[in-house]
Amino acid sequence: MQVTRAPLRPQDLLHLRRENEAISAGYKVSRSLLDISERSILKVDLIAEMTTLVNTKSRVIEVLDGGCGTGFTLEQIKLRLPGKVRTTGLTLNEQHLEASTRYEYQIDEMIIGPIQEHKFNRQYDFIVDFLGANFYFPMEIIPIYGKILSLGGECFVKFPLQPAELARDQSKRCFSSDLGSYAKFFNENGLGIIQYADSGLETDFLLRSIK
Numbered sequence: 001m002q003v004t005r006a007p008l009r010p011q012d013l014l015h016l017r018r019e020n021e022a023i024s025a026g027y028k029v030s031r032s033l034l035d036i037s038e039r040s041i042l043k044v045d046l047i048a049e050m051t052t053l054v055n056t057k058s059r060v061i062e063v064l065d066g067g068c069g070t071g072f073t074l075e076q077i078k079l080r081l082p083g084k085v086r087t088t089g090l091t092l093n094e095q096h097l098e099a100s101t102r103y104e105y106q107i108d109e110m111i112i113g114p115i116q117e118h119k120f121n122r123q124y125d126f127i128v129d130f131l132g133a134n135f136y137f138p139m140e141i142i143p144i145y146g147k148i149l150s151l152g153g154e155c156f157v158k159f160p161l162q163p164a165e166l167a168r169d170q171s172k173r174c175f176s177s178d179l180g181s182y183a184k185f186f187n188e189n190g191l192g193i194i195q196y197a198d199s200g201l202e203t204d205f206l207l208r209s210i211k
């Protein structure tokens, strides 16, 4: 496994402390594909989407988990699509790398540190971000995903009703149940909506790079 690190910022230390408290209380930190499908509002079949991309691109596809925890989701993707995916996980937490190594998960690359500080050297064909970096800071993360998604690449993300980065400043609030404001934000970042589903509290999107 290739490992790279990006420097932590003050807000990441707070996030890490909360995450470690949740881990102590029994939180497992990386969902299975079944858990994601059950917990998601948009019942998207991630393996089916990735299989279509493999067939369209006729090559190994690059998959990024933008908040992978210990990386179980990526391990399952690798097992379901053997020889067809290169996997990269991103997490703030050094302990996730240790656990992933202990469990012998077959992950090609782990990036430890905030995505906002990482210098990407490749494009990704599928990004899954289930309650990962995007859920906390979508205004910062969607522009990054727009840049690193390959043309025609897809991205599955979950949005809260009000992102943490906007909660402090009500005047900046730009999302509502109004699909138009989301679509505008995505389009500005080279992304188009393929499918979405809204529970009133959270919204799941399957997006495609249209740049």
Ligand SMILES: C[S@@+](CC[C@H](N)C(=O)[O-])C[C@H]1O[C@@H](n2cnc3c(N)ncnc32)[C@H](O)[C@@H]1O
Pocket: 015, 019, 029, 030, 031, 066, 067, 068, 069, 070, 090, 091, 092, 093, 096, 113, 114, 115, 116, 129, 130, 131, 132, 133, 134, 136
């Ligand atoms: C709540 S866990 C979700 C883990 C997994 N996706 C799941 O559904 O079980 C959030 C993950 O996102 C990571 N994360 C949050 N903000 C991040 C950021 N700015 N850059 C990189 N990783 C981040 C956390 O360290 C953790 O690995």
